[in-house]
Amino acid sequence: MKLFIDAGNTRLKWCLEDGGGVIQSGTGILDEQVHLEGLEYRSEISAIAVSTVASEARREQLAASLADLCPAPVRFYWAEATRGGLRNAYPDVARMGADRWHAMYGAWLSHKSGFAVIDAGSAVTVDYVDARGQHLGGYILPGLRMMVRSLQNDAARIWFDPEQVLETAPGKSTGECVNHGLAWLSGAMVERVQSDARTLGLKDILVTGGDADRLIGLGLSGTLHPDLVFAGLRAIDAEDASG
Ligand SMILES: Nc1ncnc2c1ncn2[C@@H]1O[C@H](COP(=O)(O)OP(=O)(O)O)[C@@H](O)[C@H]1O
Ligand SMILES: CC(C)(COP(=O)(O)O)[C@@H](O)C(=O)NCCC(=O)O
Ligand SMILES: [K+]
Incomplete structure (x- = not known):
């Protein structure tokens, strides 16, 4: 085992x-x-x-x-320059988080028509891969908890109870402004990824990480893959074992 x-x-x-x-x-x-x-x-x-x-x-x-x-x-x-037709856009691949490479490889194995991977964890990462397996690059953003914590810790007069709402209407209290604000920002990211995917001709959007279902709730037309990092890691481990 x-x-x-x-x-x-x-x-x-x-x-x-x-x-x-x-x-x-x-x-x-x-x-x-x-x-x-x-x-x-x-x-x-x-x-x-x-x-x-x-x-x-x-x-x-x-x-x-x-x-x-x-x-x-x-x-x-760790992250690699290339594997099985997937090519990393980073010139210095050692700098890329291993989770991003493993999630991308997991996605590449079953999505050959171009895709975006969103990993909504402590940080949110977005990566784009075209139909040739070329990684086009990506984005790193603070995750939802990180943003909540920074508002709690770094602003003296913001008191609120963090609530995971999907409501994006303009807030009428500190709590609403913060909680709706985070949903509104996440929703904007979702729209941005979808528009990039259309422009770049990426067929699929795969989402993983602790806040993945929240992005689906905010209207992301993507598929939930809770085990995407494992899919890549498992395949790489098996490939290396078989020489
Ligand atoms: N039970 C939980 N514990 C911690 N974070 C959770 C939990 N459920 C959802 N989350 C959310 O998931 C995010 C962490 O996602 P995860 O994919 O586990 O992160 P990482 O891969 O960075 O460890 C947190 O920022 C938080 O918003
Ligand atoms: C961006 C990350 C912090 C995301 O990690 P996570 O939120 O999953 O814990 C991680 O992939 C990382 O440390 N990357 C190194 C920098 C890079 O990928 O360029
Ligand atoms: K992440």
Whole structure:
């Protein structure tokens, strides 16, 4: 069995698979130790594959605590210049978050007519890939929680209870102005991605990450792929194993 880990800036997601598919999946916590809630079959894990955007210090901590969890070898997978016809637009691919490359590769495997990937996590990333597999580049924006936190922490007179509304009408209280404002901004991003996709001739829009369903709720005509990073990571791991 193989254990796949996607360690973002907010949450750690894990997925246990054998040749036949997913056996178990869940979220985890990384403090001094890594806690993968609900993980069974620990002794049957033969290898661990990780995609992470955590700091180098946290990555080392993750590697050390995975070694305590089970004796299986751990391999970290990073962004690449090219794979299977997909080509990265970054001249310095080492700078790209591993999650973005793995999500793009996951999308590329089943969408060959050009696509946009939106990963609405701690940060929101948008990446465009054309029908030839050329990554056209992307965008990095603050995520929803990040924006809420910055308004709470960096503005002295903004008091509000964060609420995840889909309402975008002009607000008539601080709370409405903030909560509707975030929905309005996210909705504008959705329209922008859709208009770019039309202009660039990208057929599909795939969305993943903790706030993915919120973007669908705001009118995004895309498909929800909660496991897109795992789809890419799993395929790359299998390809490398088969030489
Ligand atoms: N249970 C949850 N815990 C944390 N964030 C959540 C949860 N449910 C939804 N979210 C939203 O998802 C975002 C994190 O998404 P996720 O894809 O897990 O991030 P990352 O990959 O950066 O760790 C948060 O910014 C928040 O807006
Ligand atoms: C942009 C990100 C912070 C998104 O990470 P996440 O929100 O999923 O935790 C991550 O992909 C990252 O650290 N990227 C490095 C910079 C880059 O991709 O250019
Ligand atoms: K993200």
